[in-house]
Amino acid sequence: MxxxxxxxxxxxxxxxxxxxxxxxxxxxxxxxxxxxxxxxxxxxxxxxxxxxxxxxxxxxxxxxxxxxxxxxxxxxxxxxxxxxxxxxxxxxxxxxxxxxxxxxxxxxxxxxxxxxxxxxxxxxxxxxxxxxxxxxxxxxxxxxxxxxxxxxxxxxxGNPLRPTLRGVEVGPWDASEAGVLGPDRIDLGGLIIPSPVGLEIQPMRDGDDILAVTAVLGSTAIQLQAFRARDGSSWETIRHQMKDRMQAQGGVVKEWAGNVGVELRAKMPVTTQSGRRAIQDLKILGCDGPRWMLRGIVTGLGDDADSRDEWPYEMFMNTVVVPDFSNAEDSGICLQWPPPAK
Known part of the structure; x- marks a missing residue:
């Protein structure tokens, strides 16, 4: 020790x-x-x-x-x-x-x-x-x-559940706060994320728009999605709304003081591809930035409450949000898929 x-x-x-x-x-x-x-x-x-x-x-x-x-x-x-x-x-x-x-x-x-x-x-x-x-x-x-x-x-x-101030020593960062970024990054337009060895990324699409990206490393994944902040759209408000919605769907949901502040840890009933009923564990992270909110949903081995897998938290905290406020009607910050490596 x-x-x-x-x-x-x-x-x-x-x-x-x-x-x-x-x-x-x-x-x-x-x-x-x-x-x-x-x-x-x-x-x-x-x-x-x-x-x-x-x-x-x-x-x-x-x-x-x-x-x-x-x-x-x-x-x-x-x-x-x-x-x-x-x-x-x-x-x-x-x-x-x-x-x-x-x-x-x-x-x-x-x-x-x-x-x-x-x-x-x-x-x-x-x-x-x-x-x-x-x-x-x-x-x-x-x-x-x-x-x-x-x-x-x-x-x-001033926050015992989040003792490190976002934007000073740790992220997630706004593009205006990030400074000089290292080379091991993937530029997705609205998000710039770390690229550790072995990382795979998968888009979540809605027609031609990419709404979120899922980063997969080993047996754990984290889906990252950024939103424009509006009145009533803070992480605290959305967290409570998500908790109520998941409980109404039969889930068991707890608030947890995690590495990036208050998160949700949930056990949700799901139906597998074979039609069987099962329970899926989730960790849902969130953080407010200047006029935006970043959400991360952790699944796989790292979603277990006793998991020691820290990389999803590191991925979340080292993400840079690049907000685009040109489309005020859309709450989501859309992403751009990176071109193939040459």
């Missing part, structure tokens, strides 16, 4: 940041030593303060980072529950808390409403998992620094 945990994180120079991380570390060490948090430490943690970086918030963000690292190594929420009991949590409740930390928004609401996210539960889980993983002091320091920087990113963007 050390090779993962000791990845480079942003440098933080403020003395206050070092002090906050130091106090967070003291609280974790106190719990590991005494199995409890002293009243004075609980007060100094400022766990209920979320508009500035506090020791309590750093422990929260650090636990989330550690849960994600374990998940990337193949451990589900249930598998991550420590063998050592957590004083403030049953094993079932601990599973719910860890599932919420992985991004399940409905579970987030449940654990919040039940009051399961407390300083004691967060520090208890974090300190016990650090002990189980036998992390060194240096590894813990790196995790805490990453947790602190995550808190600062959230304060900068």
């Amino acid at each position: 050390g090779a993962i945990v000791t990845s480079e994180v942003g440098n933080v120079s403020e003395n206050g940041s070092v002090e906050m991380r130091g106090r967070a570390k003291e609280i974790i060490e106190q719990f590991r030593r005494d199995g409890t948090i002293s009243p004075a430490s609980a007060v100094s943690a400022e766990f209920d303060v979320w508009d500035q970086v506090t020791p309590g918030w750093i422990t929260f963000a650090t636990l989330k980072a550690l849960v994600k690292i374990r998940w990337e190594k193949g451990e589900s929420a249930a598998e991550q529950v420590p063998m050592k009991p957590i004083p403030s949590l049953s094993r079932g409740d601990a599973t719910l808390v860890l599932r919420a930390f992985l991004g399940d928004i409905s579970t987030m609401r449940e654990v919040r409403d039940r009051g399961l996210i407390t300083l004691a539960s967060v520090v208890g889980l974090l300190s016990t998992m650090v002990e189980e993983d036998d992390l060194s002091e240096q590894q813990v320091d790196v995790l805490l620094e990453f947790g602190e920087e995550t808190c600062r990113e959230i304060l900068r963007t």
